[in-house]
Amino acid sequence: MLNVKISNLNLKSPLILASGVLGVSFHTMERVINAGAGAVTTKSIGPKPRKGYKNPSVIELYSGTFLNSVGLANPGVDQFCKELKKLHKSKFPLIASIFGDIEETYCKIAIKMEEIGCAAVELNISCPHAEVSSIGISSDLTYSLVKKIKSEISIPIFVKLNPNVTDIIEIALAAEKAGADAVVAINTVAAMVIDINTKRPILSHGSGGLSGKAIHPIAIKKVYDLYEALKIPIIGCGGVFDYKDVIEFFLAGASSVQIGTALYQGIEIITKIKNDLETYLRGNDYHSIMDIKGLAHEYKTQEVPDY
Numbered sequence: 001m002l003n004v005k006i007s008n009l010n011l012k013s014p015l016i017l018a019s020g021v022l023g024v025s026f027h028t029m030e031r032v033i034n035a036g037a038g039a040v041t042t043k044s045i046g047p048k049p050r051k052g053y054k055n056p057s058v059i060e061l062y063s064g065t066f067l068n069s070v071g072l073a074n075p076g077v078d079q080f081c082k083e084l085k086k087l088h089k090s091k092f093p094l095i096a097s098i099f100g101d102i103e104e105t106y107c108k109i110a111i112k113m114e115e116i117g118c119a120a121v122e123l124n125i126s127c128p129h130a131e132v133s134s135i136g137i138s139s140d141l142t143y144s145l146v147k148k149i150k151s152e153i154s155i156p157i158f159v160k161l162n163p164n165v166t167d168i169i170e171i172a173l174a175a176e177k178a179g180a181d182a183v184v185a186i187n188t189v190a191a192m193v194i195d196i197n198t199k200r201p202i203l204s205h206g207s208g209g210l211s212g213k214a215i216h217p218i219a220i221k222k223v224y225d226l227y228e229a230l231k232i233p234i235i236g237c238g239g240v241f242d243y244k245d246v247i248e249f250f251l252a253g254a255s256s257v258q259i260g261t262a263l264y265q266g267i268e269i270i271t272k273i274k275n276d277l278e279t280y281l282r283g284n285d286y287h288s289i290m291d292i293k294g295l296a297h298e299y300k301t302q303e304v305p306d307y
């Protein structure tokens with residue numbers, strides 16, 4: 001009932017751990033799968049260890065809405081691969097989120113991830129508070145990067161889209177044309193908060209990326225628009241807190257969803273969402289969650305207002 005297929009990945013559940021919100025330990029990833037996720041995405045892994053920005057780097061702005069500028073802190077690809085040697089014995093699909101400075105760096109990391117047994121790579125070209133965002137705002141750079149990596153690896157390539165662009169469709173189409181197997185929509189929304197007493201931005205880096213409840217309707221709109229333009233699957237991401245958020249993403253056209261911020265409430269939230277999804281589908285006589293994919297597009301929206 002909850003099985004989905006993204007490219008050649010058969011997932012037992014449409015719920016995927018989003019990149020960056022949990023650690024990179026194999027044990028944590030296994031726990032997420034046991035809670036009911038169909039796949040896990042790693043924290044974005046770069047060429048070498050990186051500490052990231054100083055604290056404060058993550059703050060809760062409103063209930064369920066966070067602002068972060070972690071700055072792609074990660075152990076680096078070599079250390080990460082050591083941790084993931086255990087992967088060979090595991091049965092779950094691991095999606096390696098990767099970033100680099102230039103195309104060659106992305107390629108080297110992508111090849112290593114394929115070698116250690118990752119099921120797919122997700123290209124982070126969209127972090128709003130790190131250098132990589134410059135790729136994700138250009139359709140030419142996106143096309144070139146995806147095309148190059150596609151020629152080097154045979155596992156599926158997902159492209160994580162940046163919502164902080166004028167035309168997300170243009171970037172997504174460039175990724176699709178270059179051979180991307182799916183897109184993930186969306187990464188965090190560029191944002192800032194300023195302390196009125198110190199009169200300074202609160203995050204050490206100044207600006208950051210907004211995630212959680214506040215960005216859910218933004219993500220829905222992006223997925224809805226992308227569905228009208230793309231042939232490849234869309235993985236919805238942004239503010240999934242319960243089964244209704246997942247259903248909404250599917251109605252907009254998503255083929256699976258990622259969950260990030262909501263996990264601050266505990267990994268068990270995945271089990272609850274999964275159970276509630278099954279209850280919803282059964283109660284509405286659907287055999288598969290894929291039966292509801294894109295249904296919102298059947299509704300003819302009003303184009304011109306009445307006078």
Ligand SMILES: Cc1cc2nc3c(=O)[nH]c(=O)nc-3n(C[C@H](O)[C@H](O)[C@H](O)COP(=O)(O)O)c2cc1C
Pocket residue numbers: 018019020021043044058066068070072097124127160186187188210211212213215237238239240258259260261262
């Ligand atoms: C603390 C934190 C760290 C994140 N780190 C990454 C990262 O390393 N790579 C990435 O592609 N996205 C990263 N993200 C973005 C999430 O994967 C996701 O796209 C975003 O938070 C929206 O989903 P959510 O509302 O479910 O959290 C991070 C988000 C948060 C809150």
